[in-house]
Amino acid sequence: MTEFRVTPWDVEGDIDYKKLIEQFGTQPITDGLIERVEALAGHVHPLLRRKIFFSHRDFDWILSLYEKGEQFALYTGRGPSGHTHLGHILPWIFTKYLQDTFGCELWFQLTDDEKFVLSPHLTIDDTISFSYENALDIIALGFDPEKTHIFSDLDYAKTMYRHALQVAKRVTFSTAKAVFGFDNSTNIGLIFFTSMQSVPAFLPSIMQKRKVPVLIPSAIDQDPHFRVTRDVAEKLGYYKPALIQSMFLPSLLGPDSKMSASKSGSAIYTVDSPKVAKKKVMNAFTGGCQSLEEQRVQGGNPNICTVYQYLYILFEESDEDLARLKERCMSGEEMCGNCKKLLAAKVSEFLKDHQAKREKARDRIDDFMLSD
Numbered sequence: 001m002t003e004f005r006v007t008p009w010d011v012e013g014d015i016d017y018k019k020l021i022e023q024f025g026t027q028p029i030t031d032g033l034i035e036r037v038e039a040l041a042g043h044v045h046p047l048l049r050r051k052i053f054f055s056h057r058d059f060d061w062i063l064s065l066y067e068k069g070e071q072f073a074l075y076t077g078r079g080p081s082g083h084t085h086l087g088h089i090l091p092w093i094f095t096k097y098l099q100d101t102f103g104c105e106l107w108f109q110l111t112d113d114e115k116f117v118l119s120p121h122l123t124i125d126d127t128i129s130f131s132y133e134n135a136l137d138i139i140a141l142g143f144d145p146e147k148t149h150i151f152s153d154l155d156y157a158k159t160m161y162r163h164a165l166q167v168a169k170r171v172t173f174s175t176a177k178a179v180f181g182f183d184n185s186t187n188i189g190l191i192f193f194t195s196m197q198s199v200p201a202f203l204p205s206i207m208q209k210r211k212v213p214v215l216i217p218s219a220i221d222q223d224p225h226f227r228v229t230r231d232v233a234e235k236l237g238y239y240k241p242a243l244i245q246s247m248f249l250p251s252l253l254g255p256d257s258k259m260s261a262s263k264s265g266s267a268i269y270t271v272d273s274p275k276v277a278k279k280k281v282m283n284a285f286t287g288g289c290q291s292l293e294e295q296r297v298q299g300g301n302p303n304i305c306t307v308y309q310y311l312y313i314l315f316e317e318s319d320e321d322l323a324r325l326k327e328r329c330m331s332g333e334e335m336c337g338n339c340k341k342l343l344a345a346k347v348s349e350f351l352k353d354h355q356a357k358r359e360k361a362r363d364r365i366d367d368f369m370l371s372d
């Protein structure tokens with residue numbers, strides 16, 4: 001049996017997402033839910049259609065309210081521990097689709113406080129500067145400036161702190177230990193931090209002075225925080241936030257390798273030059289055989305191929321083209337080099353476009369950022 005571990009600060013091993021749903025006690029995204037989105041929105045984003053967003057809590061409730069004409073707000077976030085990579089923007093792309101489709105206001109939290117207390121080597125100034133760098137990527141994705149509020153915890157603390165205290169007062173150390181696995185060696189900054197991550201789930205209600213339903217799109221690793229948030233929400237007079245949760249974009253280096261800043265070939269960063277990104281793709285782990293000869297006879301294995309996964313998750317919208325590629329791979333007609341070139345071209349194109357928008361975002365930062 002392969003072991004895996006998913007916490008907000010650490011993801012390890014070959015993840016069995018079905019088991020994770022059981023472990024966490026969330027609900028699977030069903031065909032029925034996808035049909036309801038289709039009926040409301042007309043267009044279902046591939047990340048949902050392909051069940052990369054595979055898990056939820058109360059997403060059905062959000063849809064029921066919307067069907068009755070009640071608007072919901074969105075909340076998501078980023079821990080600014082370094083530059084943004086493609087795995088980070090996966091949930092943001094989906095968040096943008098939700099904003100465009102349902103016309104939602106979006107609260108985007110940058111947890112520079114969290115990454116400072118968590119990381120042994122980052123200074124406060126480092127995490128503040130990554131907040132700014134990451135905000136450029138968020139803006140570059142095209143969120144609506146009229147409806148999007150981006151804030152760093154350090155910059156928006158005056159507004160947030162009193163609400164964080166309301167949460168903190170209602171969460172015991174034993175709950176924090178059970179939910180996050182803290183022990184006596186955990187620094188107290190990290191123990192308090194989860195209350196800061198709860199606050200944006202309540203900010204729409206606080207600002208509008210009425211109960212506003214909130215949906216949080218995120219990767220599944222953030223679920224423990226929001227279990228705490230959901231636990232205290234009603235005690236504070238708010239709705240429990242609903243969650244819709246994604247899988248992770250795998251490491252380019254293969255199934256057992258973490259996508260991390262310390263292994264430079266494992267992830268593609270938004271600030272990588274197209275040339276560097278191309279090199280990473282060309283070195284990626286595939287499901288191919290040792291020799292071309294062998295592959296022509298046996299075929300490749302797309303199920304373990306990171307190149308195929310990147311196409312499936314982010315870079316190939318057409319189901320037909322994907323199915324054809326899979327066929328050709330398995331029958332030995334397609335060689336890994338070609339697939340890598342196809343992905344590299346798509347990634348370069350994305351990066352060129354994104355980087356131009358990222359530069360323009362420098363002048364637009366004030367249209368999005370809150371501070372107090």
Ligand code: TRP
Pocket residue numbers: 008075076077078079109110111114197216217218219222
């Ligand atoms: N803790 C998250 C991280 O480390 C950042 C975050 C804050 C977040 N609020 C969120 C992520 C809401 C998703 C949804 O990346």
